[in-house]
Amino acid sequence: MNINTLAISLLMSAVLATGCAQQGGSASGGTIGAGGTGSSTGDSGYNNGSGYNNGGYNNYGAGNGQYNPADLKNPASILSQRVIYFDYDRSDIKPEYVNILNAHSSLLAAYPNLRVxxxxxxxxxxxxxxxxxxxxxxxxxxxxxxxxxxxxSTQMDVIGYGEEIPAAFGHNEAAWGKNRRVEIKYPGE
Amino acid sequence: MKTKLITTLLLAAGLLFTTAVRAELVIQIDGDVDPDEGTRILVAPFGEQAKIIEADLRRSGRFALIDPARAGQPLQMGQPLNAEALRTSGAQYVVLGRQTGSLDFEIVKVDDGQRVGSFRIPPHPSPRRMGHKAADQIFQKLTGIRGAFDTRIAYVSASGAARNQTYQLIVSDSDGFNPRTIVSSRKPVMSPSWSPDARQLAYVSYESGRPVVYVQDLASGGKRAVSDPNKSSISPAWSPDGRSIAMSVSNRGDYDIYVASAGGGGLRQITNTRGIDAEPQWANASTLIFTSDRGGQPQLYQTSAGGGEGSRMSFSGSYNAGASVAGNSLAMVRQNGGAFRIAVKNAATGEERTVSRGTLDESPALAPNGTMVLYATDANTRGSLAIASDNGKAHQMLYSQAGDVRDPAWSPYLD
Known part of the structure; x- marks a missing residue:
């Protein structure tokens, strides 16, 4: 029962994402099929392992099937991780967040009409x-x-909110560390 | 008939855009002038306006208030004074007053019993403003400096849960009384800057999705965007002649100083360096002071309003930012060890003093006469405003029970 509900909601996400991809008439037709498969099994390319970890992200061809927008709602997918954190007064990306950014980059590469x-x-x-x-x-x-x-670059828009929208209140490193961040926001978020 | 209709419309507009705020700022006095360091003054208890005068003079850091009970006599204008008893009180000056429609008051020097000044503040719809105007007269008479109590402040309040706050831009009297919300938004609002006639505010709002500079008329509530809506623009600062607004505009996170027409458009680029140039302030009609991290750490620079990269002007401390200028006074945020505090520099004498006591103090805003600085600080984990006198002697906290308050701007003289 629960699995069914999950499958349906994931399938709906996939349908929505499909609509999104089709709007621009892009060459990602093959990806749609792959995406549907991925989401109905409730699994992601990342957990299947093969694509992501063997350097598959050098191959951005549509239909690679590594990620699809439905994975954004799958807590098991690395794509559900959308926030990366920074050191004080720094803007360089820390090595521990490279995998998250690689995954989102692959998704955007495969879905040229997706914007963040x-x-x-x-x-x-x-x-x-x-x-x-x-x-x-x-x-x-x-x-x-x-x-x-x-x-x-046309898929990405940057906004700097400064310290105006804290994720955590408090005047200590525990709060500061949570606030020094970039959030990747997809349509509707 | 026509006039009446227009008046009604204006009133309606005023009501729409001037929602009253429930919680006024609560003032907490954290430091005062020692009696032997300031002018000792006794204000006769002639009513509410006497209390306003006392509070204003105390905030300036130049006066030690003597308890009227120590005068040993009823103090009434027009009645003879017992000079001996007054001298015992320790007061150097006594203020006597009478509140009727107008506010009449006089300053008496205790030494010789001579009246050094006699004043009348005409009736005004705001009795509190009459008190501030009287304090301005007393301040000017006894210090030689124009008073700046009868002024306004603007600040930002934020309330609600993390990630889900409501932001308000509020205008109040200089002591936090009579607050009016002029902007309320679910998107961040920041960096208010007063027009030189104190009738308009420039500020930054994220309501369009990115930071854009708006100008809003305080009486009508009407507003317009004055920066390019497609570019992130922050930290507006109105020029002394009211015609231009300096701001900082982004090119892919590389911020440079620009000057735009206050009516919108006419954007001119002033600086063009790698890094963040922001927080411009007008030192005078032709000079801008701003913060730049081009040297690694944020420091203050100055340049011509006609354009130019600018030259560094702050050298003490590893971090100086957020300049506020009033006459010869320059206030800034300075990092001392782990603490960010407010420093005030007198440009004429070169003298510098740290005037705040917090660890995360920021956004200094000098009173138009440069004698007090309003800034943002933290009190019991809550964002508060605080006022310090430029001599570092008087300290007051202004906090709100409704939420965090911050990002203050002090108006110019009102009239």
Missing amino acids: RLEGHADERGSREYNVALSERRGYSVLDYMQIKGAR
């Missing part, structure tokens, strides 16, 4: 205005990285 907002944030230290700029810089450092990994 890269929302940068900062902790409260430093002036509010400087933090808007710093957080935007973080967003662009994610954009630049994802572009190298196959996403198109």
